[in-house]
Amino acid sequence: MKDRIPNDIFSDSFLLKNLKAENLYFGFVKDLPIIDYHNHLEPDVISNNHNFHSPTAIWLDGDHYKWRAMRNFGIDEKFISGNTSDEEKFRKWAETVPYTLRNPLFHWTHLELKNPFGIKEYLTPNNANSVYSKMNDCLQSSDFLPQSIIEKFKVETLCTTDDPADDLGFHKALKGSLFKTNVLPAFRPDVYINIINPQEYLNKIKTLESVVGFSIHSTFDLLNALQSRINYFDEVGSKISDHGFEYFPDTTKWNSDLEKEFTEFLKGNKTSFSNPEALCGYLLKELCKMYAEKNWVQQFHVGATRNNNSLMLKNVGINAGYDAISEQYFAQRMSVMLDELNSEGQLAKTIIYNLNPIYNEVLATLAGNFNESGIKSKIQFGAAWWFLDQLDGMQKQLNTLSNIGLISTFVGMLTDSRSLLSFSRHDYFRRLLCNMFGTEMENGMLPNDEEWVGKIVQDICFNNTKNYFGF
Known part of the structure; x- marks a missing residue:
C-alpha cells in the first residue's frame, strides 16, 4: 500500500480513511460537475455579477x-x-x-x-x-465574481427558490447570457396557501393579483392565479416546486362553509380566518396535481419550528438563526395525501426532507410506498437537511436509506444555502460517501470491485440527479 497523505482538513485525503475510499473519490467523483437542485441563492446577485x-x-x-x-x-x-x-x-x-x-x-x-x-x-x-x-x-x-465562483465549483445546474409573483427577469437574463451554468427557478408558494399573519397574507394576495391581472375572491380564483404562475415558471425552465411546513396540513378538512368564510376574509369582511390548516391542506393538494401535470418534482421540507425567539424576530427578522427541530408528527397526514394523489394518477415525483431524526425510518418507509414503473425511487427520502447537514446526520440519513430503500437510486446532495461558498459541501458529502463505501469494501462487506462500486457512487453524486429531474 502506498504511503498515505496526512489526513487533516487541508489534505487531499480529508475524510478518506483507506485506500479504497481514496480510489473511489479520486477515480470516480472528485471532478464530477455539481447539480445543486435546491438553494436560496439570489438570482440578482448571480445575474448582476457584482x-x-x-x-x-x-x-x-x-x-x-x-x-x-x-x-x-x-x-x-x-x-x-x-x-x-x-x-x-x-x-x-x-x-x-x-x-x-x-x-x-x-x-x-x-x-x-x-x-x-x-x-x-x-x-x-x-x-x-x-x-x-x-x-x-x-x-x-x-x-x-459570483459567476466565476459558481463556474470554479463546476456547477452545471442550480435551482433558486422563488416567490410565484416574481417576474423571473434575472433568470431570463442569465438564460440569454454567456454564463454556462443553468440557473432555474423553483416555485415556492407557501405564503399564498398558509395564513400565519392575516394582514400579511392579504398583502401577498394583493401582490399576486397585480401580477396575474385579476381579483382573487375565492380558492377557485387563487388556484387559477397560482396555475398561471406555474405555467409561467414552466416556460422559463422551472422543473421544481418547494414547500416548507412547521406542520404538515390535513388535506381532508375543507368544506363549503370554510369556502364561504374564506371568500369573506379575502373581501375584507373578516379580520381572520378560522381554519388556516384546512385551507393549506386543500390548496396544497390541488397544487400537487398541477405539479404532476407539468412533470415537476415537488419537495417537502418537514420537521422545523421557526422564529422561536419573538424578541429577535422583531429586532432582526426571519432566517436569522432562531429556528429549531420540531417534535410534531406528520407522516400519517403526508401518507394520506400521497395516497390520494397516487390513486388519482396525479402524484408527482416527490422528495421528502426530514429535520427530526427520530422520524428518519418513518419517512424512509413512507417513501417506499408509492413507486412507479420506469422511475427509480419516484418518492425520495431526501438528503440530511439543515441541523442534520453534518457528518453524523448525513451518515444516519444514508444508513437509513440504505437499510430501507435503495441508496443506489438516491439523488444525492444539495446545499439549501444562501451562500455562494457553500458548494464545498458537495465535496464534503462526496468524501463521506466514498469513505462509507470504501470502508465496507476494505472490510469485505461490499464487493472488492472498484468499477462496480465506483459507478454507484458516481450515480449518487451526479447521474441520478440529472436523470431524476430531467436536466
Missing part, C-alpha cells in the same frame, strides 16, 4: 449557522447582525472559530477558506487580519 465589497459580505452576512455559533460563544449581537464594521465582525468570527471544534462549522469554515480562496490555515484571532486581507485581495479579482 463583486462582494468584503469577506464579511460574502461569508458572514446572513449566514445563520455562523450567527448561531457566535451567539453561543457570547458574542454581542452588534458584531453579528448589527452595524459594526465588516472587519470587526470578521474578527469576532475568528475568535469563535477555534471553539467550533466538532461542530460542522469548523469543517465548513476551513473548506470554504481552502476553496475557492486557497487559504490552508486554521482561522484564529492571531491570523484574522491576514486571512481577511487575503480574502479581500481575492475578491478584487474577476475570478471571484
Whole structure:
C-alpha cells in the first residue's frame, strides 16, 4: 500500500480513511460537475455579477449557522447582525472559530477558506487580519465574481427558490447570457396557501393579483392565479416546486362553509380566518396535481419550528438563526395525501426532507410506498437537511436509506444555502460517501470491485440527479 497523505482538513485525503475510499473519490467523483437542485441563492446577485465589497459580505452576512455559533460563544449581537464594521465582525468570527471544534462549522469554515480562496490555515484571532486581507485581495479579482465562483465549483445546474409573483427577469437574463451554468427557478408558494399573519397574507394576495391581472375572491380564483404562475415558471425552465411546513396540513378538512368564510376574509369582511390548516391542506393538494401535470418534482421540507425567539424576530427578522427541530408528527397526514394523489394518477415525483431524526425510518418507509414503473425511487427520502447537514446526520440519513430503500437510486446532495461558498459541501458529502463505501469494501462487506462500486457512487453524486429531474 502506498504511503498515505496526512489526513487533516487541508489534505487531499480529508475524510478518506483507506485506500479504497481514496480510489473511489479520486477515480470516480472528485471532478464530477455539481447539480445543486435546491438553494436560496439570489438570482440578482448571480445575474448582476457584482463583486462582494468584503469577506464579511460574502461569508458572514446572513449566514445563520455562523450567527448561531457566535451567539453561543457570547458574542454581542452588534458584531453579528448589527452595524459594526465588516472587519470587526470578521474578527469576532475568528475568535469563535477555534471553539467550533466538532461542530460542522469548523469543517465548513476551513473548506470554504481552502476553496475557492486557497487559504490552508486554521482561522484564529492571531491570523484574522491576514486571512481577511487575503480574502479581500481575492475578491478584487474577476475570478471571484459570483459567476466565476459558481463556474470554479463546476456547477452545471442550480435551482433558486422563488416567490410565484416574481417576474423571473434575472433568470431570463442569465438564460440569454454567456454564463454556462443553468440557473432555474423553483416555485415556492407557501405564503399564498398558509395564513400565519392575516394582514400579511392579504398583502401577498394583493401582490399576486397585480401580477396575474385579476381579483382573487375565492380558492377557485387563487388556484387559477397560482396555475398561471406555474405555467409561467414552466416556460422559463422551472422543473421544481418547494414547500416548507412547521406542520404538515390535513388535506381532508375543507368544506363549503370554510369556502364561504374564506371568500369573506379575502373581501375584507373578516379580520381572520378560522381554519388556516384546512385551507393549506386543500390548496396544497390541488397544487400537487398541477405539479404532476407539468412533470415537476415537488419537495417537502418537514420537521422545523421557526422564529422561536419573538424578541429577535422583531429586532432582526426571519432566517436569522432562531429556528429549531420540531417534535410534531406528520407522516400519517403526508401518507394520506400521497395516497390520494397516487390513486388519482396525479402524484408527482416527490422528495421528502426530514429535520427530526427520530422520524428518519418513518419517512424512509413512507417513501417506499408509492413507486412507479420506469422511475427509480419516484418518492425520495431526501438528503440530511439543515441541523442534520453534518457528518453524523448525513451518515444516519444514508444508513437509513440504505437499510430501507435503495441508496443506489438516491439523488444525492444539495446545499439549501444562501451562500455562494457553500458548494464545498458537495465535496464534503462526496468524501463521506466514498469513505462509507470504501470502508465496507476494505472490510469485505461490499464487493472488492472498484468499477462496480465506483459507478454507484458516481450515480449518487451526479447521474441520478440529472436523470431524476430531467436536466
